[in-house]
Amino acid sequence: MPYHAPVDDFSFLIEHVVGVEQLRQTDRFADASRDLTRAILTEAGKLCDEVLAPLHRIGDLHPATLENGVVRTSPGFDAGWKAIAEGGWVGMSADPAYGGLGLPITVASAVNEMMSGACLSLQIAPLMSQGQIEALEHHASDEIKDLYLPRLISGEWSATMNLTEPQAGSDVGALSTKAEDKGDGTYAITGQKIYISWGDHDVTDNICHLVLARLPGAPLGTKGISLFLVPKRLPNPDGTLGPANTVKVVSLEHKLGLHGSPTAVMQYDGATGWLVGEKQGGMAAMFTMMNNARLGVGAQGTGVAEAAYQHALAYAMDRKQGRTAPEGTVTGAIIDHADVRRMLTTMKADIFAARSIGLSCAVAIDMARATGSLDWQARAALLTPIAKAFGSETGIAVSELGVQVHGGMGFIEETGAAQFSRDVRVTAIYEGTNGIQAMDLVGRKMMDGGEAAHRLLDEIEAFAETAKDMFPDLAEPLWQATESLREGTEWVAAQEDMTVRFAGAAPYLRAFARILGGYLHLKAAIVAPGTAREALARSYILRLLPEHAALLVHAQAGAEDLYSLSPDELAA
Template sequence: MSFVAPVDQIAFILNHVVRFAELRGTDRFAEATDDTCAAILSEAGKLASQVLAPLNRNGDETPARLENGRLRSSPGFAEGFRAIAEGGWIGLAADPEHGGMGLPQALNMAVADMMSGACLALQLNPLLTQGQIEALEHHASDDLKALYLPKLISGEWSGTMNLTEPGAGSDVGALTTKAVPNGDGSFAITGQKIFITWGDSDVTSNVCHAVLARLPDAARGTRGISLFMVPKFIPDENGDPGVANSLKVVSLEEKMGIHGSPTCVMSYEAATGWLIGQEHKGMAAMFTMMNCARLGVGMQGVGVAEAALQQAVAYARDRDQMGPIIGHPDVRRMLATARAEIFAARAIGLACAVAIDLERATGDAEQAARAAFLTPIAKAYGTDVGCRVADAGVQVHGGMGYVEEAGAAQYLRDVRITPIYEGTNGIQAMDLVGRKLSDGGDAAIRLLDEVLDGARAAHADHEDLATPLWQAAETLREATQAMLERDLPERFAGAAAYLSAFARVLGGHFHLRAAMAGGAQQLALARVFMTRVLPRHAGDIAEAIAGLDDLAALDDAALSGDVAA
């Protein structure tokens, strides 16, 4: 079936569920009027549904490839990317000083949601470029900004993120790539990077690599890392791609999914690069890029879940087994639960984006803390929901779901990477219970107070929804206090479960707000979430506060299946 971008649901969430309307009262986003936002969502929906979605199968069946050392993209990807670039979508939230539109990140994430559902492998290209734009806007010199930002924003050039090395994955501080001053303000970058998404491209005239490396006097660990701009072609005096830099794509990874997205092994051999930000402060600049990408990846999970569910519903309507299977209770359960979780994950992601926007527009420290707290939840829950819904989509298709011809399997294969890249979901959870609770739980409690206030306000009209939500929020408040009383190893043992519990409670909160603002079907969907998804928070919390002892009691031999152990 054809993918239909969920324009109306996204607009409903922005207008009635999250605090998007507050942005219009700020000077920074005063131009984000109702008409402008409606036009943006409508046009992005058309692009996703009509231009990008037809390319999705091409990317899967005809992957990107290296041909005589040059990358060849999947059929139609160049035309699809040009439509993205020429529509101004890459620079939607970028600074107008360099050619961006300066619109809210919430709109940008809504567009990312739709484009990801249409064609995840292609959407990865602008996502990484947008992350690099963010890093340059916040950390680069004026000269670097003037040279690179207009080209990246226009889509003439694309951007990448180069962190991972064969011996340095999640432990970024172990990287060994070197940067040696050339004496003219540039640096010679030498090393190898792996898992570089869209590390080469034939859809843009230059590929700009943001590369983490160590200067000769660098300290060990992450404190000694610097960030460098290393372009595929060194810009000439006119700012156009000039001579080729001394870097190359060694190979492309053969992956489980997102075949149309080239995942490159990159080799830098005294390649010329320029410092982004300060020496030895590269992680700060890279985290700017990664935080943008993490929220974007959460929305990727939501987008693919949307596409997978749309196909599953269409199949269930048409598949006749003693009547259309969409009427069978168990199939109905899978589809309804999937729709309820997608709504929750989408709302959490857009709420996070709105908090980012409000902090940028007002400088409010509470909004900054809110955005920081919501980011790991949006990333992990959005991508977990993506995997769950894509898996359910295969199940709804039955045996045909396991056959590639049906197309359901591609969604599961494609989305499975999202809980892994841009910081695994386990790392997101540890960040939540570690760094994000380091304020003594203030940001967490403010969110829970908001949930409780909403439940109290809705109690008179929606007691059946408000009461379980209020009880869940109170239980989560107690669990938060229990986490604060534990040392980090014990917190980490329950981190994933704690994040899941928080996501379910926030999901209930946004469903309740939607039920109060929407019609009968929105109320029915909220009941599905409160009845079938929210109760799982109790099991999450039990695991979250269980501690480490039971896990530590199993040694490596027992984990490998040695019964004698």
């Protein structure tokens, strides 16, 4: 079965579950009407179904290659990029003053997820451009904005972010790339960066790299890092392209998946660059891009989960083997089997949870931008690591279940089931590993003593109270689970030893996601009682939500046992 963009599901969530009506009451997003939103989602769905989805398998079978210093992308990827660019999808939420559409991040996130489900290898490219556009909007000089933003937004040029080095992965402060002031407003950038998604390719005339580097005399660590814009080709003041910059591709990484996405090792040899933001303010500027990317990566995971689920469902409805279903429901296919139903229902329920959490995070970001509210800023900050980690973990878990639904055929590459698992695996690693997301949640995001978390828990409990009139059997366990999470949050916030917090950070984040998923499922059931929405909410709350209890026990177990074995004993 070919991929079909879940436009109806997004429309339902946006209109009835995640609170978009609040956005339409602000001056900034007053024009983002229901009809406009639906039209955008519908057109994006057509793009995904008809143009991008056919490229998914092609990218895996015909990977990007490096030939004589030139990266050749997979067949059809140039046409796919052109369709994305000409449709305005790169600059969906960008400033209209530079050619963007000015749409809410919420709508852009929905479109990005659909694109990810259709062809993740290609979708990474516009996501990188979107992040750079946002960073330049907030931190670049007017001269840089005027020259670069219209061309990035139109898709004439594309973008990357360059953080990682061979010796400096998540510890960005250990980077060694150098920048030297040339005295003419430009800087010479020298160093090597690895894992650069779409670091080079043949689908745009210019590629704009945001590069972290250190100026002479700058302090060690993250405080001494600055950010520079380094184009592949040096532009003239009118935007026409001049000579090639001294930046080149050393090699392309040989990866587990995402073969259609060229991931490059980049070498900068005194390459000309321009400072973005303040000197030694590189991390603040880059995190503008990183936070955008983290929400996008969560959507990538959920998008691949949707595609893997559709693939598995089609196989389960077609594969004939055994008869175990209740009388009157037998189809003769393996979808009759209770365990296959368990897997498919789990997949669908978790996709809904991850998708709604991601959209709720996007709404919070939009509300913060539209109102300047500190409470909305705190809500967005709290939800970002949860959306990234749970979205990517859902992609991994659902794609693995997709292989299992296929049985032995899932292990055979020709069925295509394994590609989803291979492609999505990296989403738990890049833009900050999920462990880092969890540490951020219990560390930086709890510096307020858990105040932002408690406001959200108050909201969930209040909703559960009102929902008891309609669905007491669903609302009561949600209320109880939320109260348990509140107690766990109080415990986390009280721990002064950060190692203790970090030891339980991952299960705490997942427990939080479980409760959020139950909350959003119940909201859907309230809106559409007696439908499949209620049935799915019932399955999630009765079968998956109870996992929170064990997760919270794990989260509060401390760190002593993790360090009771020495490295030598672990190796024994």
